Amino acid sequence: MRIKDHPILDFPQGKKVTFYFEDQVLEGYEGEPIAAALHDAGIRVLRESQVLHRPRGFFCAIGNCSSCLMVVDGVPNVRVCVEKLRAGMTVRRQKGKGDLFASN
Amino acid sequence: MLDLADAVIIGGGINGLSVAYNLARLGLRKVRVLEKNYLASGATGRCGAGVRQQWGTEMNISLARASIKKFEVMNDELGYYRDIEFKQKGYLMLAYTGKQLEQFQKNVVLQRSLGVPVSLITPAEAGGIVPHLNTEGLLGATFCPEDGHVNPFHAAEAYALAAKRLGVEIHPFTEVQAILVEDGRVRGVLTAAGTVATPIVVNTAGGYSAEVSRMAGVEIPTYSERHQILVTEPVEPLQGPMVISFYHGIYCQQTPHGSFIMGQGDPNEPKGHDLGHSWQFLTEVARKVTWLLPPLKGLRLVRQWSGSYNMTPDAQPIIGEAAEVKGFFLAVGFSGHGFMLAPMTGQLLAEKILGLPTTLPIDMLGLERFARGELIREPSVV
Numbered sequence: 001m002r003i004k005d006h007p008i009l010d011f012p013q014g015k016k017v018t019f020y021f022e023d024q025v026l027e028g029y030e031g032e033p034i035a036a037a038l039h040d041a042g043i044r045v046l047r048e049s050q051v052l053h054r055p056r057g058f059f060c061a062i063g064n065c066s067s068c069l070m071v072v073d074g075v076p077n078v079r080v081c082v083e084k085l086r087a088g089m090t091v092r093r094q095k096g097k098g099d100l101f102a103s104n
Numbered sequence: 105m106l107d108l109a110d111a112v113i114i115g116g117g118i119n120g121l122s123v124a125y126n127l128a129r130l131g132l133r134k135v136r137v138l139e140k141n142y143l144a145s146g147a148t149g150r151c152g153a154g155v156r157q158q159w160g161t162e163m164n165i166s167l168a169r170a171s172i173k174k175f176e177v178m179n180d181e182l183g184y185y186r187d188i189e190f191k192q193k194g195y196l197m198l199a200y201t202g203k204q205l206e207q208f209q210k211n212v213v214l215q216r217s218l219g220v221p222v223s224l225i226t227p228a229e230a231g232g233i234v235p236h237l238n239t240e241g242l243l244g245a246t247f248c249p250e251d252g253h254v255n256p257f258h259a260a261e262a263y264a265l266a267a268k269r270l271g272v273e274i275h276p277f278t279e280v281q282a283i284l285v286e287d288g289r290v291r292g293v294l295t296a297a298g299t300v301a302t303p304i305v306v307n308t309a310g311g312y313s314a315e316v317s318r319m320a321g322v323e324i325p326t327y328s329e330r331h332q333i334l335v336t337e338p339v340e341p342l343q344g345p346m347v348i349s350f351y352h353g354i355y356c357q358q359t360p361h362g363s364f365i366m367g368q369g370d371p372n373e374p375k376g377h378d379l380g381h382s383w384q385f386l387t388e389v390a391r392k393v394t395w396l397l398p399p400l401k402g403l404r405l406v407r408q409w410s411g412s413y414n415m416t417p418d419a420q421p422i423i424g425e426a427a428e429v430k431g432f433f434l435a436v437g438f439s440g441h442g443f444m445l446a447p448m449t450g451q452l453l454a455e456k457i458l459g460l461p462t463t464l465p466i467d468m469l470g471l472e473r474f475a476r477g478e479l480i481r482e483p484s485v486v
Contacts, residue, residue, distance in 0.1 A: 075402065077337055097362045099340045100399050101236075 122450025128270035150411025174447035193344035290431035311412030313436030338362030
């Protein structure tokens, strides 16, 4: 789902690019938040909670709440609601608190 | 509030709560803790959460070693319903100059003679203990695997709850306005909620130790100094020990929760009660810590804050009774390591107050040492 007409906001669209989510190839617009492209593709579960391993999805959408922390190009704890999409990114659901060494 | 108490403790940080618990445990009945803010709102809740035995004086080493033994069994001893999060993954202390290495060699001899399982190690061995440590320029290090981390909020709560079970009354948001002294003896304290008559007043006011002492007419040579600190987002466990570099003036550890806590000693920090913080601190610490521990550059900061070191001229605490005012006791001036010594501070001061023989000798920590010039300078403070 994607909002195309909004009474006060414009959504300038970049060029269409492909990226990877888990084992899927998805499309989105360059420069939009990664979360927007995932949402448009119907992806609702972005990570799992650290203690009880419950699903966590899109929530505050302003980089505040930590609900959308994902592993992007191997880097954990990326807030995909405020991280811009680029062509060829690999995006994974995060389990646990994130392994700093995995990105190095 | 009742108007009579056997002892009134001013300051609801870890030391005040530990003294209160120990007084009650040793049989004193009406013990009251008065805290002007909330419990652990001062230096306790602002500290770096490290506990170590690697000090440079016999006094600090003995107090720290005995305190660590108490942290090991604290959940059980205090019947705590949660966990004080004692993580014993060690302290790694780095030497970058010949002088530092020389001091470390002296410290290790002293520490080992007091039973601390500490070793002087090579840069390669240090790199084996913390694999992501940049060992460039490192001359040597010391490591003690029994040192580590305790959660200050949990430890303070554990003492508070155990003290309450023994009948201690704890009054947060109750500021002492005056200490009543007559004929060289403590008679009571005055608060906005009324006067409490008591023969014993204990000053565990942390950063405000000098102001509280002055209320009793006792001048002490303590002053407060701001120290800044930050915490990052949590990640999976990757660093066991606390890493300290006196050369860089920084310390950095990963808590059991996964966040990293780090801070630095800075001679330009203001003296007094300023608890602000600066962007300069962030850039300086970030530069140093990512040089020392490169993978940490991937971490985002969550919060920064500051707290007071309550300093004495020799960086050792003042524990004892004020000679000129009977019944006025002090556990102050911990110079940045009050949290980790609190288990023993509480026990020793409680013993002293009750006229019992003290488990460790503490007479040399009395206030009179400054007048007599018998300072016992601690060389290993960040």
